[in-house]
Amino acid sequence: MKLKQSLIASAVLAAALGASYVQAAKVPEGVKLAAVQEIVKGGESEPATLDQQKLQGTPGSLRGRDLFEGLFNEDGDGNLIPGVATSYDANEDNTVYTFHLRDDAKWSNGDSVTAHDFVFAFQRLVDPKTAADYAWFAELPGMINATDIINGKKPATELGVEAADDYTFVVRLEKPNAYFPKMTIHNTLFPAPKKVIEKWGDDWTKQDHIVFNGAYVLDKWNVNEKMVLVRNPMYWNDKETVINKVTYLPIPDVSVEFKRYQAGEMDLTSYTGIPTNRYKQLMKDTPDEVHITPQLGTYYYLFNTTKAPFDDVRVRKALSYAIDRDIIVKYVKGTGELPAYGFTPDIVNGFNPIKPDYATWTQAERNEKAKELLAEAGFGPSNPLKFPLLYNTNDQHKKVAVAIASMWKKNIGVTATLENQEWKTYLDTRNTQNFSVARAGWIGDYNEASTFLQILTTTAGSNDGKYSNAEYDRLMNEASSMQDPSVNYAKAEDILINQDMGIAPIYTYITKRLVKPYVGGYMPNPEDNTYTRDQYIIAH
């Protein structure tokens, strides 16, 4: 319900206010701006590419939101606000969406951003020749023919998108989908400059060729050192943009990034920017610089359900119960993470997950129950359960694994031997079900519960534990074409955790960012979609 309301609200808002309510730096009265409007931001790591359809991870989305603009943007509360589109209409059963584009949006070479650029971009996304990781993003809402095009059965031109005229863009879906407009804030659905890409092919992202339609353009890119963006004078709302220059520092290591921030060389860190060991001190010394917001992501442990004894729900439940999540979030992580008892984070739009039973018990009760279940499954002091716990090499994963292994030992007498592997070996081990219990994490791609629940359906590519429940699959399949799928989500979540404990949720990720007090207009939302064009530097 929440989802529907907010969508209706934003659609109404968009229609009513039209172009007057747009994204821009809104400097409050009385705030004196700094003379130099330049900002240095943490850039996580290097993006794989600036080609928005070929995007792979958050570093690319982060820069993409400054360099390009899609149909809609998102404000600080996660509501839609107009981007290249000023408004949209949907038909009665939500299968045809018509987006009305503004006529003053331009590429940085002066060409207009038209509905043809969107048609081209969407077709490109599903075209096998593009080989986009996110091609499934067109399949998900059920764009007509998307699946067949990806499978090479139909040409990309058959996709259910159309430019009714230069400034009217129509998307047709195979089945009703209420949340499609929400998905347009994702970078993979940003426009692509048709003329430029047709001229240069795959080389269009070379610095000499690439064009942008966002508030900024690329000035300099020294890989692993920095990326510098400067203002795009062609941007339709350039007059309301304040910051002139954005520098992204691609620093994957949080302690290194923190030193740059301490040295005063960075104004805003990446979303992982607070080292665990600094949190307390920072909260004491500079609480106004610490920004913690819940993130749409869950850290969890995978059970290999194809392997005994993890095919036994009692064993899975026992292991999950015996994890003291309060200790994990308070002391092992210690930067404001939230304990997770279900898979879908509470903050997700349109769905309020009901807490599973064990969430309401005390830890002592959980341990008691866990011991009983283990004994029922045939494990006890005379026959102790022993298995390897897999994680990829990383200081944080190591800490969590050591603590949990220790809890299992102490609370229920289970021995987990830790096993770390470097990234790709770890992925390979997971993909081939060569593990017992493994660390995993999932960050939602869009603000809707299916981005989580979908990955544990039987055939999902990321379902490395091979959890499988026919009823769960049915509920999820049904949900994809429901007007209000939250009923099904609640049932699915209940089956997944309360009934089957298909995975062991541990904690909900957070965005933890340090922002200098003189940075104005920083508005984080659950998906961490922030835009430099909203921001400004206050005189300091």
Next chain:
Amino acid sequence: MITTKDKVDVVEAFAEQVVEVEGRSLWQDARRRFFSNHAAVLSLIILGLIALISLFGPWLSQWNYDDIDWEALSDIATLGRPNIENGHYFGTDPLGRDIFVRTLQGGQISLMVGLMGSLVAIVIGTLYGATSGYLGGRVDSLMMRVLEILNSFPFMFFVIIMMTLFGRHIVLIFVAIGAISWLDMARIVRGQTLSLKNKEYIEAAHACGVSTTNIILRHIVPNVLGIVVVYATLLVPNMILLESFISFLGLGVQEPMTSWGALISEGAVNMEIAVWQLAWPLGFLVVTLFCFNFLGDGLRDALDPKDR
């Protein structure tokens, strides 16, 4: 037959006389000189103590290397400080585990790794380098090109593949370290051998038909031992730190066990918050390293055949 053997003996005796005017056994002599070097002897004693305390010290603590002190975990920066009362003599790590016991347990691993790496380097590196340099010509070319290939090969993949093939085992870490440690040593020894082999006594031995193996083992190797020992002691800290990289890849020491390399890299991150996490393991590494240096110098002086 007999005459040849006689000839060999005569030449060897002659060669030894050239090297050792006084004709005493090289090893006997070396031992005497080594034990008169106070710094070296003291270092040996300290190293012995470190080894002993690494082995038996953990019994002095109420904590185990994998015990989490749940109380200290709630506030490492204050409760995790070094403290005699709660038994954390060296403080705790970020997870509330006792640094004293972990440093000693890590010492067992790291000392073994350091010694093994050096030993492999000394044996393989010296023999390989001496053979290559002495034989010269095509053999030298081939052996050196092989060395260049091994030197440039992406070591990371070697480790990853070893792990995939054999799984995780503590012995494999020695294989991995051994595989890399001798490469530079071989080049250094070869360089020394090149300039040694035109020395008169080597040429004389060769002219009289002393077997190649004997020339290398009895005349070349003793004369390069000095530099070999110095370089081997340099390798010790390198190997100890290399171990933490190999463990990173998943082959080496597995949590909750640890090593000095792992403790130091973990402590480096926390040095402003909890300096004891870095200071203790680093302190042990420093003392060990200096001891190895003095020991190396003592051995070098003792083994120098020219030094009378």
Next chain:
Amino acid sequence: MLSLILKRILEAIPTLLVLITVSFFLMHFAPGSPLTSERGLPPEIMANIAAKYHLDEPVTSQYLRYLWNILQGDLGASFVHKDFTINDLVAQSFPVSAEIGVWSFIVAVVIGVGCGIFAALRQNSWIDYSVMAFANLGIVLPNFVLAPLCILFFSIYLQWLPSGGWNDGAWPYLVMPVIAMSTSYIAQIARITRGSMIETMHSNFIRTARAKGLPGYKIVLQHALRPAIVPVLSYLGPAFVGIITGSVIVDVYFSTGGIGQHFVNGAINRDYPMVMAVTILIGSLTILFNAIVDILYALIDPKIRY
């Protein structure tokens, strides 16, 4: 001399070929591929990507394709940085590492050899011990400890130097990387020099020179230095290659954008073309500098034959 150079060039070709072949196949043998990702992609999308990068072909035909491309000077496309070719990335990052490396090398050789000779001439005195203790600081403080220490001290406490970045090699950005890079080499060079120098100073011809009453500095410069420098040279050959091909620690801590980070990132992400490119670079430089060292041996000691 000329024949030696010619011989080395001829030998370099098969050496590199073996290196490339062994590395290529072993790398593909390692678990995971550039396409392995946490987000298990639908099989048909996976197939599209594999086809695009020829990863669906057998390894041998990928190998032949790779050989054919590098013969034409094309090192391939990166899987990690898709907007750049490997040639672009090497051209951007190698000069950075080389600049840090050359400066570090100069610093390491000057201080290392200086300390080594000085300590050797005062063997077992307190001067010896303190000079060597200073030189040894580099091994004692591994660069992953030294780099954050430098940043804390110079950038956060004193605020003299920028805490990271490269800015086309402006000197304030160069200081800390050079410190972090050179210290461990200083220690090793100093110790090898010292050991070798002591050995040489004890040899018969130096005693003869002493007996003749030559002044100390003349003995050192004219007689002792030449033979004493041989093991240092043997060490410096491979060390120089290591030092100019960068260090991932220095690159990561100071965000220099050097090639060391590319190499390790490439290996972790199975960016085959990137790992191959750096392997070939390291291989070629190793061959080159070993040849130079061999030529220098001959110049130092004309009696040396191979």
